Amino acid sequence: MMSLVTFTRNNALPLLRTSITVRIQLNSASLSSLVRLEEKQGYAVVAMHKPPVNSLSLEMIQALSESLSELEKNKCKGFILTSACPGIFSAGLDIREMYQPTEERLKEFWSSLQTLWLQLYGSKMASVALINGHAPAGGCLLAMCCDSRIMVNGKSKIGLNETKLGIVAPFWFKDTFVNTIGVRQSERALQLGSLFTPDEALKIGLVDRVLPDPEAATAVAESELKEFLQIPAMARYLSKMRIREAALKDLLENREKDLNTFVNFATTDAVQKGLGIYLQSLAKKN
Numbered sequence: 256m257m258s259l260v261t262f263t264r265n266n267a268l269p270l271l272r273t274s275i276t277v278r279i280q281l282n283s284a285s286l287s288s289l290v291r292l293e294e295k296q297g298y299a300v301v302a303m304h305k306p307p308v309n310s311l312s313l314e315m316i317q318a319l320s321e322s323l324s325e326l327e328k329n330k331c332k333g334f335i336l337t338s339a340c341p342g343i344f345s346a347g348l349d350i351r352e353m354y355q356p357t358e359e360r361l362k363e364f365w366s367s368l369q370t371l372w373l374q375l376y377g378s379k380m381a382s383v384a385l386i387n388g389h390a391p392a393g394g395c396l397l398a399m400c401c402d403s404r405i406m407v408n409g410k411s412k413i414g415l416n417e418t419k420l421g422i423v424a425p426f427w428f429k430d431t432f433v434n435t436i437g438v439r440q441s442e443r444a445l446q447l448g449s450l451f452t453p454d455e456a457l458k459i460g461l462v463d464r465v466l467p468d469p470e471a472a473t474a475v476a477e478s479e480l481k482e483f484l485q486i487p488a489m490a491r492y493l494s495k496m497r498i499r500e501a502a503l504k505d506l507l508e509n510r511e512k513d514l515n516t517f518v519n520f521a522t523t524d525a526v527q528k529g530l531g532i533y534l535q536s537l538a539k540k541n
């Protein structure tokens with residue numbers, strides 16, 4: 256079988272005063288080729304690689320989850336989340352997973368997404384999203400779970416555009432959004448399904464820096480991560496949890512209810528019809 260993870264090794268040296276040597280012994284046999292893990296000095300790069308648009312299918316979600324687990328297992332202190340597909344960070348949830356699904360797969364899909372969010376949003380590792388392309392909906396969610404967001408300037412957009420598809424961002428997407436850009440901006444953008452240019456996103460605090468090209472953005476993402484990694488890890492993590500723990504607790508305590516709400520909502524005739532039309536409009540474009 257083909258190696259399920261592509262990653263390069265170089266000599267890992269500790270970046271942190273507080274850390275032991277970070278040497279990531281990645282278990283390449285159990286991970287998926289949908290995610291590329293690269294070991295750097297004291298941190299990792301997690302690059303999504305599911306052409307053409309890094310849509311978050313069940314397999315992609317599970318591959319991301321497994322990659323994070325692998326990093327945690329290896330006591331990795333931080334990572335940069337990015338895309339190996341030019342011009343696209345992630346197109347969000349794979350709409351085909353929600354259109355005319357079997358109930359069993361739909362449940363596994365949503366439950367895996369819940370797990371990934373809990374893992375990423377509550378991660379002890381420091382993280383920077385290097386947003387090198389479009390990041391609508393679930394793509395924006397992944398970026399917001401990171402501690403910092405660096406976006407490459409250009410035509411790409413970022414935001415939670417769910418209402419444009421006739422669906423509603425779940426409460427934990429909303430909580431993540433509110434924690435990132437505040438209540439008023441979230442209320443407006445959620446209703447309108449707004450997608451923001453990099454400069455607009457910078458203005459409302461959805462991203463932290465906008466850089467003119469991928470090389471400059473990569474350099475800034477690396478230095479940003481190093482800044483986070485220089486803070487004593489426990490103090491940094493507990494401070495992050497001060498902001499995030501209520502949202503995390505809410506989903507943890509309501510996972511089953513959220514799953515049922517999603518399945519009931521996604522399988523209504525109106526939502527199925529809307530998703531079918533949206534998929535057709537994406538296909539027609541080509």
Ligand SMILES: CCCCCCCC/C=C\C=C\CC(=O)SCCNC(=O)CCNC(=O)[C@H](O)C(C)(C)COP(=O)(O)OP(=O)(O)OC[C@H]1O[C@@H](n2cnc3c(N)ncnc32)[C@H](O)[C@@H]1OP(=O)(O)O
Pocket residue numbers: 307308310343345346347348349350351389391392393394416417420422423424425516517520521534537538540541
């Ligand atoms: C009462 C309360 C209840 C609450 C219940 C909760 C319910 C909530 C449920 C769901 C939440 C969902 C969150 C999401 O993430 S939904 C997904 C939203 N994503 C999008 O809208 C993005 C759609 N895609 C695009 O806009 C573009 O593709 C773009 C990312 C801008 C890239 O453009 P471009 O480079 O031009 O690429 P193409 O459009 O040509 O696409 C190439 C092929 O990829 C297919 N594609 C694109 N996006 C998706 C996707 N998200 N899922 C599946 N497939 C996708 C596209 O159809 C093309 O396919 P093909 O080549 O076969 O034509």
